[in-house]
Amino acid sequence: MIRIAHISDSHLGCAVFQLEERREDVRRSFKRAVDTALEYRPHILVHTGDLFDINGLNSIKDLTFAIGVFRRVRRKGVIPILVDGNHDVPYGFMYDQSPLRSLEASNVVVGTKGQEYRRVSLSVEHQDVELHLLAWTRQQRARRYLRNAVTESNSDVALFFAHHLDVEYDTIPDTFQYYGFGHKHTFALDTENCVGIPGSTCIVKPENELYGTKRVIIVEIDGDEVKFETPPISDTRRFIQVKLDVTGRSATEIKQEVVDSVMKRKKNANGAIVLVRLTGAVDGEVEGSLKRNEVIQEVEEKTGALLVHLDVRWECYGPRDIRLTRPLDVMHSVREYLEQTRTGEPEQLLERLRRVIEGGGE
C-alpha cells in the first residue's frame, strides 16, 4: 500500500487587500495544511503548483519558510514533490528563474527541474512508483502530453500531476491510478475517474472562494484498489461574508443595517476580514450620500475587525425619471411615484392621503 497526500495553490506572498498581516496568515495556512497531510503518514506529499504568488514577488522570507516546511516533511521520511503552476513560471522582466528551482537546489524537494514534462521514478515500500509531472504550459500542449502519456510496464503505481488540465474527466484515459490537479481554489474530487483538486491552502480571492471547501486529498493505493480521505483545511484568518439587499433604503438606513448585521457577529468579527456585499437597486441620491469610509470605520471600530470591505454590487439608477401617466390625478400620481421609487409599503400612505383629499383633514 502506498499513500499520497495532495495539496495545492499555497500562494505564499499573496496579500489580499494589501494587508501585510496576510503574508503571515498565508504562511501559517500552508504549514497547517502540510501538518494535516502529515497526520495521515503519507509516503509522498505532492503540491500541484502556485506554491508562490506572483504578486507577492517571492520574498526571500517566503522562500526560506517553504524550505523549512519541506525540510520538516523530508525529516518525517515523506518525499515532497512539486509541480510548477502559472504563478511559478518566471516573469521575464521581474525575475528570470522560478523559485521552485531554488527549492530543488536545496535538495529537499523533487520537481520538474524546469522541464515541461518530467517523469520521476521512486521506490516506496518496495513498490515502483512512477510520477508524471506536467509543468504549467499551454492547454493544447498539456492535453497532448496527457493523451501521449505512457507508463512503464513494470511500475506498480502510476500517478499524474499537473497544475491545470481543462478536460472532461470522463475522457481521461485510465493509464494512471490518480490524476491530481490544482489551479481551482476550491475542493473537487471525482472518485469515478480518480481526479482530485484539493483547493488552495489559504483564501486567495475571497469573493470566489468563501462558498467552497478546501481539503487535503489523501489517496491510498493498494493494488487495484484506490481509497480517498479528504480532511478539511482552512485559512488561519476568519473571513465573514454578509449580504444585504438595500433596495428602497436611504443612505442612513444602509449604514445602520451594515453596522447592525456585523455587530450581530461581534465576537466572531474580532480580527476577521469582513466582506459586506450590497445588492439591490438604489438611486443616485442614495449612492451619492452614503459615506462608505464612515461605514467602514464605524464597523471596524465597533467589532475589532481587521478589515471591512464594502463590496458594492447594487444597481444604481441615477437620477430617476418618474413617469406619471395621469398627472392631474393626485392619488394615481402619488401611487406611481411610490411604486417607481420602490418606496416600501405605500398603502398606508395612500390611505392617509385619500382621507386628506376626501375629508379635508384627519
Ligand SMILES: [Mn+2]
Ligand atoms: Mn492558484
